[in-house]
Amino acid sequence: MDGKHMLMIPGPTPVPEGVLLAQAKHPIGHRSSEFGELISEVNSNLKWLHQTESDVLTLTASGTGAMEAAIINFLSPGDRVLCGCNGKFGDRWAEMSEAFGLQVERVSAEWGQSLDPDAFGALLDADTNRTIKAVIVTHSETSTGVLNDLEAINRYVKNHGRCLIIVDAVTSVGAIDIPIDEWELDVVASGSQKGYMIPPGLGFVAVGPKAWDAYKTATIPKFYFDLAPYRKSAAKDSTPFTPPINLMYGLQAALQMMRAEGLSNIFARHERVTRAAREAVKAMGLPLFAPDEAASRAVTAVEPATVEAERVRSVMKKQFDIALAGGQNQLKGRIFRIGHLGFVSDRDLLTCIAALEATLHELGHENMTPGVGVAAATRVFSMS
Amino acid sequence: MDGKHMLMIPGPTPVPEGVLLAQAKHPIGHRSSEFGELISEVNSNLKWLHQTESDVLTLTASGTGAMEAAIINFLSPGDRVLCGCNGKFGDRWAEMSEAFGLQVERVSAEWGQSLDPDAFGALLDADTNRTIKAVIVTHSETSTGVLNDLEAINRYVKNHGRCLIIVDAVTSVGAIDIPIDEWELDVVASGSQKGYMIPPGLGFVAVGPKAWDAYKTATIPKFYFDLAPYRKSAAKDSTPFTPPINLMYGLQAALQMMRAEGLSNIFARHERVTRAAREAVKAMGLPLFAPDEAASRAVTAVEPATVEAERVRSVMKKQFDIALAGGQNQLKGRIFRIGHLGFVSDRDLLTCIAALEATLHELGHENMTPGVGVAAATRVFSMS
Incomplete structure (x- = not known):
């Protein structure tokens, strides 16, 4: 469409x-x-x-x-x-x-x-x-x-x-x-x-x-x-x-x-969305590429072990029309990146996580109960 | 407006x-x-x-x-x-x-x-x-x-x-x-x-x-x-x-x-509009800054003697909402420039000339019968 x-x-x-x-x-x-x-x-x-x-x-x-x-x-x-x-x-x-x-x-x-x-x-x-x-x-x-x-x-x-x-x-x-x-x-x-x-x-x-x-x-x-x-x-x-x-x-x-919107609201929004992304990724059983204490509030990199990063991107694009970024240079094929900066809302992040859950499910990613990612993001939003 | x-x-x-x-x-x-x-x-x-x-x-x-x-x-x-x-x-x-x-x-x-x-x-x-x-x-x-x-x-x-x-x-x-x-x-x-x-x-x-x-x-x-x-x-x-x-x-x-449109049509349009601009300016009794044999087909510079270039630009903008360019560096105040390149049609040029005639008339430019500029441009268009 x-x-x-x-x-x-x-x-x-x-x-x-x-x-x-x-x-x-x-x-x-x-x-x-x-x-x-x-x-x-x-x-x-x-x-x-x-x-x-x-x-x-x-x-x-x-x-x-x-x-x-x-x-x-x-x-x-x-x-x-x-x-x-x-x-x-x-x-x-x-x-x-x-x-x-x-x-x-x-x-x-x-x-x-x-x-x-x-x-x-x-x-x-x-x-x-x-x-x-x-x-x-x-x-x-x-x-x-x-x-x-x-x-x-x-x-x-x-x-x-x-x-x-x-x-x-x-x-x-x-x-x-x-x-x-x-x-x-x-x-x-x-x-x-x-x-x-x-x-x-x-x-x-x-x-x-x-x-x-x-x-x-x-x-x-x-x-x-x-x-x-x-x-x-x-x-x-x-x-x-x-x-x-x-x-x-x-x-x-x-x-x-x-x-x-105001500077402090802008920064708080990026921090909230970042935490939601990271908690959701963790809940889905995917390894984060950067440690929590050094997490950018603009982009979250994920290094999946059980599924191929490029297949995640491909299904996300084909089935859900969501563009994720791939890895660059030596990280090509190893990571995918979720951008969440600028005109991004809590809703956008939930949408992306829900689609990512469906994608992982389709790709046979194990040890994940569908819904856990959205639930984790929701907890972050309800706490802030 | x-x-x-x-x-x-x-x-x-x-x-x-x-x-x-x-x-x-x-x-x-x-x-x-x-x-x-x-x-x-x-x-x-x-x-x-x-x-x-x-x-x-x-x-x-x-x-x-x-x-x-x-x-x-x-x-x-x-x-x-x-x-x-x-x-x-x-x-x-x-x-x-x-x-x-x-x-x-x-x-x-x-x-x-x-x-x-x-x-x-x-x-x-x-x-x-x-x-x-x-x-x-x-x-x-x-x-x-x-x-x-x-x-x-x-x-x-x-x-x-x-x-x-x-x-x-x-x-x-x-x-x-x-x-x-x-x-x-x-x-x-x-x-x-x-x-x-x-x-x-x-x-x-x-x-x-x-x-x-x-x-x-x-x-x-x-x-x-x-x-x-x-x-x-x-x-x-x-x-x-x-x-x-x-x-x-x-x-x-x-x-x-x-x-x-095609390249030859694009070039012919620019040449036609340029000739129309130059013939109109001559007919209005205004001196052209560049000689005919070295005339750009993108812009026509005019060096008025009886009226001030900046007053022409000012009336053109205030009364007719047409932007003309002024002179740059040592030509500031001496010339005004009519741009006629890109998305420009015969009609645009006629519009500009008609407004320029009215402007010159208002500024007291002598020896110009209103209409001569448009007439000269029209002759160019009818010949091409």
Whole structure:
């Protein structure tokens, strides 16, 4: 049946009808006063969402483009950086940093485990000459469903005093509390097709004062992603290059919805849905890939033992028209991932769990009484 | 009155209803087989539109991002390049090239005049050591309404034999005939909010075999705009990073419309509308900024003498809800620009001219019998 597709992947995430329709409006000129008003409203709401008084700059790019901007604007070739690697995205930022000539030291953990803040601490504390210029960390590692302890890693960065912290918050912003000013995070990048509840196409970079200081001496060549012109234009409610006007309409509508819901409600909803997903998966007798204490509130990875992950995805799609994500790289075929961020409700999670129970039953998964998953999720909802 | 706005600017251009509604569909996963089919269709139609058998790669970026990719993938710091400068965009590519460490020689013409192909020829013919690595040319200079003689410049490039030709075709593709394979153009960049009839947010780069050869030795650092992964993914009907799914829906719909109309009809429509605009402007006694022989078929710039350009724009917007573009940089306040590319019909042009006549009449422009502009445009239409 057409038009019944349900996205439970960690991006793109479902988009509210009001956002979809906002995007279907005729574009207007991006240099018009009307569009200037939209930019002004959006930029103000982005600061609210990022819990910062500093700049939040909007780029026409995917999340990877935003992370590239987050790295190249503040560093120079040869700079020493620490890069947290415990999943596909951490690996990508290390690879990207090397592409721009940075001297990368990987601080690694097994995929499915969180990064050890003390490993950063040891390197940072030993860096008495202050040669480390930046620590690059993925907050919520989408590929594994692991949440890294950004706050603890950041404390070591703050003790170091000199180096910047650059954060991939692609599946954090709008889903998981990341108080940028309170934690003094220097650069935080994200993308639109996640917690923002809008389609892909926009990248965001929050830049704090210490990062702007570093910008002055950074020499990696740049033009399209040079953030200074974005900052200068934002101060005039404008953009240096043509913005994706219809996506900006969508962003405006989505940010209005988020303000109406409120940050604490948004974070509580993601936490509740995550707990429900995890309790349901446990009740169904499926192993969770990430431990409870390092669980992302954006995506839950499951590593089934008695059934094949790809067969679960296949039945979920064919019979119930629900898209789950597969594993990436070495996790391909080993895990499946339930995305639950952005425009996701308790009902969506129940729906997904009920369909997953039916799927597991069909695939002959043993030791599961049908209903236990939904019951476990229900208990979480009734407690919150 | 809300909802009556009419865009007659050179981007963003009006978007057909079918494209707007296609964009309002729920996103699907970009790694799904369904989206793979969309990518396959779109890529095939992009090759048709670009009149090429080579790769046409789609980036999540504005046109400037596409031009950056067109430059940095094929050159190395210190490389000598010639850059055509006769407007804001030519100047931008020179500035961008310098930002990436290229040794730029500007081949300039006055704003409003076209580049002299022989000026390129003299430099290329004198380059017996073959030190020139690329010639960077803006085909249709949006800031002045000037069409540069790309075919003639390219002939000198082909005589040189070694250097690449890199073309900004942002307001050419889908509006002006630019036969990429026939002319052996190496790299051609464009953006979605122009002839493509979709909102901004997508950039396109057509890359020929000689450019791919140059790619192998090019050393400007890159990651997000590294085109090799885009090519590799395109061969598998995929993308290296999350594409802007809803804009891709729009692109799919727009390309279907373009195929239905046919390339020769599209080009003839743009040429007809351009001639109508220019004849009407002449009949109204307003000076055209670009000479007939170098007129872009995307935008017509007018340099009024008896009335102020900004007052024309203001009345056009307030009374008739038609957006015209102003002048940029040193042309600010001196010219106004009528955009007529993409989803533009004879009727749109007549509407714009009629409103312009009324505006000029209101502003006290002398020596104009109301009706002469519409009459002149009508004559053009009846002749074609």
